[in-house]
Amino acid sequence: MQKPTLPQVPGTSYFHVVFTVPHELNVLALENPRLFYDLLFTASAQTLLEIASDPKHLGAEIGVIGILHTWGQNLLLHPHIHCVVPAGGLSPDHRRWIRPRYPFFLLPVRVLSRVFRGKFLAGLKRLHHGKKLQCAGPAAALADSRQFTQLIRRLQRHDWVVYAKPAFGGPMQVLRYLGRYTHRVAISNHRLLALEPERVTFRWKDYAHGGKQGQMTLVATEFLRRFFLHVLPKGFVRIRHFGFLANRFRVSRLALGRQLLASSPSTEQEVRTHSVSSESSSLWHCPRCGTSMIVIQRFTAAELSPCMYFDSS
Numbered sequence: 001m002q003k004p005t006l007p008q009v010p011g012t013s014y015f016h017v018v019f020t021v022p023h024e025l026n027v028l029a030l031e032n033p034r035l036f037y038d039l040l041f042t043a044s045a046q047t048l049l050e051i052a053s054d055p056k057h058l059g060a061e062i063g064v065i066g067i068l069h070t071w072g073q074n075l076l077l078h079p080h081i082h083c084v085v086p087a088g089g090l091s092p093d094h095r096r097w098i099r100p101r102y103p104f105f106l107l108p109v110r111v112l113s114r115v116f117r118g119k120f121l122a123g124l125k126r127l128h129h130g131k132k133l134q135c136a137g138p139a140a141a142l143a144d145s146r147q148f149t150q151l152i153r154r155l156q157r158h159d160w161v162v163y164a165k166p167a168f169g170g171p172m173q174v175l176r177y178l179g180r181y182t183h184r185v186a187i188s189n190h191r192l193l194a195l196e197p198e199r200v201t202f203r204w205k206d207y208a209h210g211g212k213q214g215q216m217t218l219v220a221t222e223f224l225r226r227f228f229l230h231v232l233p234k235g236f237v238r239i240r241h242f243g244f245l246a247n248r249f250r251v252s253r254l255a256l257g258r259q260l261l262a263s264s265p266s267t268e269q270e271v272r273t274h275s276v277s278s279e280s281s282s283l284w285h286c287p288r289c290g291t292s293m294i295v296i297q298r299f300t301a302a303e304l305s306p307c308m309y310f311d312s313s
């Protein structure tokens, strides 16, 4: 498995954005894992890059590290992408570092959600029209163009779930996150509670119902079936870099970013963010798979309302 690259952009904090696809698409993911997860990476990264480059929002070239998770806490299929995004980016002329207008807000979640949905469904339609999507087994009905189009229309009518949080305080927190949480597949050993000849018991949290903790016991074959849903195609890269962190110009753009940041002093609020993050040890959990993440700041409802980096829909 590939090693994560430390995306040091000193002097700035990081945002954590999670893109999720509706469960109705799981049958296509199972039949076409490589195409489906490639599309998930591309649609989420392009969404972030495109909206960030819009002067209405940030007007900057940003960097993105995408990490694919395919599981939920119950080990069933819940494909989602975690994106780590430095809070700011290069100006279009590469002459200055652009910081977010508000220290705890990078891009509007509602806009991210809609653009991501549009890009993902457009990509899926292209694959279907190009006869590249395998529609066998549980996805067999979707071989029919009419049924496929109906599914796309249904999915266009609902908001897709995107979460965003200023989850990391700085490069060291990012390194810790990438090192500790990205190389695990589906379940960590400490959640396994009992192994009997025919059954496996593990701890899980039900995030659909307020994160209620519980134990789940599955017959061994069902446990293995669920676990193997998350084995990716051979050689599939599940940590990818985009924008100014893309492999082909990461070295030069990072050097430029550091140089520009040095001449772009942090705002008072950002300094406050860093000091809070370095002191905080509280954890936040991925709303989809439950992965622990560092919370660097908590807000009252009054503080949240002008920022809206949560989508409550």
Ligand SMILES: [Zn+2]
Residues within 6 Å of the ligand: 069, 080, 082, 286, 288, 289, 290, 291
């Ligand atoms: Zn996750």
